[in-house]
């Protein structure tokens with residue numbers, strides 16, 4: 275996807291994300307959601323490929339999944355919900371994105387996902403769940419929007435929320451990026467955007483430091499020229 279191109283890496287000069295980062299991101303995704311989705315959904319092969327890697331490891335018993343930054347829920351949330359034994363908690367900062375997700379996934383009259391999908395609007399970092407709530411946490415093209423110090427905090431929370439043996443499937447920027455802003459992402463006037471990341475090696479270190487075992491790691495050139503690290507990692511059994 276057209277995430278940042280060659281980033282201005284300068285790790286000696288820490289980047290301070292704008293104080294109003296989350297409200298700006300929310301406003302942007304509220305404004306650009308239709309354009310973003312129209313652009314990205316046809317490029318879902320990579321998402322679905324990695325989702326299959328996770329699905330193949332989940333049991334046929336009741337499964338509880340948390341999706342961070344679910345966007346408009348198609349195709350990933352939808353695919354999760356196609357498994358009748360799955361309950362999905364899907365979070366997004368953007369009410370606009372969640373309204374689209376609600377329309378697709380919770381139609382009136384009620385469809386098969388009713389009762390198995392909870393939509394939660396807000397900053398993923400502000401979510402709060404009891405320890406060991408989820409069998410899997412999924413974050414596609416979303417954790418990359420947190421300032422990178424928050425990405426580590428997010429990983430710690432994810433580990434706490436996962437059951438022992440639970441899975442994290444997520445992608446991160448493959449290039450080290452203290453922080454990058456764009457004014458008109460996707461040529462949208464209201465498309466202010468922000469990304470950051472620790473790069474492949476840094477992210478893998480952080481993922482291991484928080485106590486996850488990396489089972490799969492792949493660096494993939496996405497559409498446009500952005501590179502992402504995809505990881506599937508597991509919380510150790512007790």
Ligand SMILES: C[S@@+](CC[C@H](N)C(=O)[O-])C[C@H]1O[C@@H](n2cnc3c(N)ncnc32)[C@H](O)[C@@H]1O
Nearest residue numbers: 303343344345366367368397398414415416419
């Ligand atoms: C690039 S889109 C990806 C959406 C979807 N996961 C997909 O694969 O198409 C990033 C999504 O993350 C959401 N997002 C950004 N920052 C967030 C945050 N701090 N907490 C929750 N969601 C966030 C945005 O609103 C947006 O819907």
